[in-house]
Amino acid sequence: MNLNQQPQGSVPHPIEPRGFFAGVQIRPIIVGAVVDYVATYALIMVYLIVHYMKEPLEKGGMPEEAIERALKEMLSSQEGLLALIVIGAFCTALGGYVAGRLAKAEEVKHGALVGAVSLIVGIVQTGMAGEASPVPYWHELLGYVLAIPAGAMGGSFAQGRAKPSLPGSTKERRR
Numbered sequence: 001m002n003l004n005q006q007p008q009g010s011v012p013h014p015i016e017p018r019g020f021f022a023g024v025q026i027r028p029i030i031v032g033a034v035v036d037y038v039a040t041y042a043l044i045m046v047y048l049i050v051h052y053m054k055e056p057l058e059k060g061g062m063p064e065e066a067i068e069r070a071l072k073e074m075l076s077s078q079e080g081l082l083a084l085i086v087i088g089a090f091c092t093a094l095g096g097y098v099a100g101r102l103a104k105a106e107e108v109k110h111g112a113l114v115g116a117v118s119l120i121v122g123i124v125q126t127g128m129a130g131e132a133s134p135v136p137y138w139h140e141l142l143g144y145v146l147a148i149p150a151g152a153m154g155g156s157f158a159q160g161r162a163k164p165s166l167p168g169s170t171k172e173r174r175r
Contacts, residue, residue, distance in 0.1 A: 031065020096154025
């Protein structure tokens with residue numbers, strides 16, 4: 001008798017729910033969160049330099065005052081705030097994608113967890129700053145709301161990638 005089959009006349013085993021963290025791997029989430037953090041920082045710096053620091057670069061230098069001035073200018077403009085949201089969501093999706101590809105299972109869940117880690121890191125950074133954030137409250141809130149969905153979206157892109165079919169598989173036989 002097969003172990004998965006119930007003997008006739010017996011009561012079936014109850015369906016047991018899987019826990020949320022079943023199948024979760026920590027390493028892909030950490031790698032994805034690091035990718036998100038580093039990519040966000042790098043792209044924001046590139047954006048700052050390209051859009052707000054043309055003059056200091058043309059003069060052959062980038063003094064610290066110019067960086068601070070450019071940052072203040074970016075945070076006071078609607079375009080700069082929108083760019084921060086887009087860059088942050090894109091990089092979180094990238095981190096979610098990396099986590100999903102590394103995990104090779106439960107890709108969306110791993111991506112969402114990257115978003116959750118990014119959310120926690122953002123809240124901790126804001127709390128540790130010790131001073132009021134120069135970013136408007138609505139902007140911070142929007143960034144927090146988008147973190148988990150952006151990571152999950154990146155994970156879904158990882159899940160959606162076509163996996164190579166093995167010779168002799170059902171896809172191969174249908175051709």
